[in-house]
Amino acid sequence: MRSVTRSLRDAFGQFATGVAVVTTATPDGERAGVTVNSFTSVSLDPPLVLWCLSRRAPSAPVFLRAGRFAVNVLGEDQGHLSRRFATPSPDKFAGVETRPGPGGLPVLAGTLAYFACRTAGVHEGGDHLIVIGEVEHFHRAEGDPLVFHAGGYRAVSAARRVLDRAGA
Numbered sequence: 001m002r003s004v005t006r007s008l009r010d011a012f013g014q015f016a017t018g019v020a021v022v023t024t025a026t027p028d029g030e031r032a033g034v035t036v037n038s039f040t041s042v043s044l045d046p047p048l049v050l051w052c053l054s055r056r057a058p059s060a061p062v063f064l065r066a067g068r069f070a071v072n073v074l075g076e077d078q079g080h081l082s083r084r085f086a087t088p089s090p091d092k093f094a095g096v097e098t099r100p101g102p103g104g105l106p107v108l109a110g111t112l113a114y115f116a117c118r119t120a121g122v123h124e125g126g127d128h129l130i131v132i133g134e135v136e137h138f139h140r141a142e143g144d145p146l147v148f149h150a151g152g153y154r155a156v157s158a159a160r161r162v163l164d165r166a167g168a
């Protein structure tokens with residue numbers, strides 16, 4: 001029999017989202033990166049975003065210690081980065097192209113956008129922490145997003161063209 005948790009997870013999964021990798025670095029150089037689909041914009045003035053971090057994630061203490069993070073929004077061709085940062089590993093960054101962003105945050109190359117944030121609040125959210133960030137720097141590029149729906153990755157570029165033609 002399917003557990004309620006499994007069914008709830010599946011029902012949550014009907015809400016299609018983008019995919020981001022949230023990265024951080026502490027002043028002493030420890031880095032962490034986590035694939036998330038819980039990212040959302042919150043406020044334009046002041047500029048705030050949020051994402052939810054599992055309390056059980058091994059990298060959670062690094063994010064809390066660093067007090068800052070970068071949200072890297074993945075493009076359609078970056079499923080490999082989503083998989084990489086969703087898999088526990090001692091060095092997720094090995095072989096991944098990054099550049100030093102504001103305050104030394106590791107910023108992933110070739111993404112659709114990034115938001116460099118100062119952690120403005122961390123709130124209880126059951127088995128997750130709700131992390132609020134104030135956006136200090138951001139960058140936007142052109143491209144189609146990586147989409148996550150029903151436990152799998154999706155591409156919207158083909159569907160977008162069809163909907164555009166239909167005037168939807």
Ligand SMILES: Cc1cc2nc3c(=O)[nH]c(=O)nc-3n(C[C@H](O)[C@H](O)[C@H](O)COP(=O)(O)O)c2cc1C
Pocket residue numbers: 019032033034035036037038039052053054056057058059060082085086087088089148
């Ligand atoms: C598409 C996708 C979305 C995810 N979203 C989240 C999320 O919003 N919050 C979270 O804590 N983990 C999320 N995860 C799981 C983490 O990426 C995964 O547990 C990762 O290993 C945590 O990093 P760590 O092991 O370095 O702590 C997601 C995984 C995938 C594949």
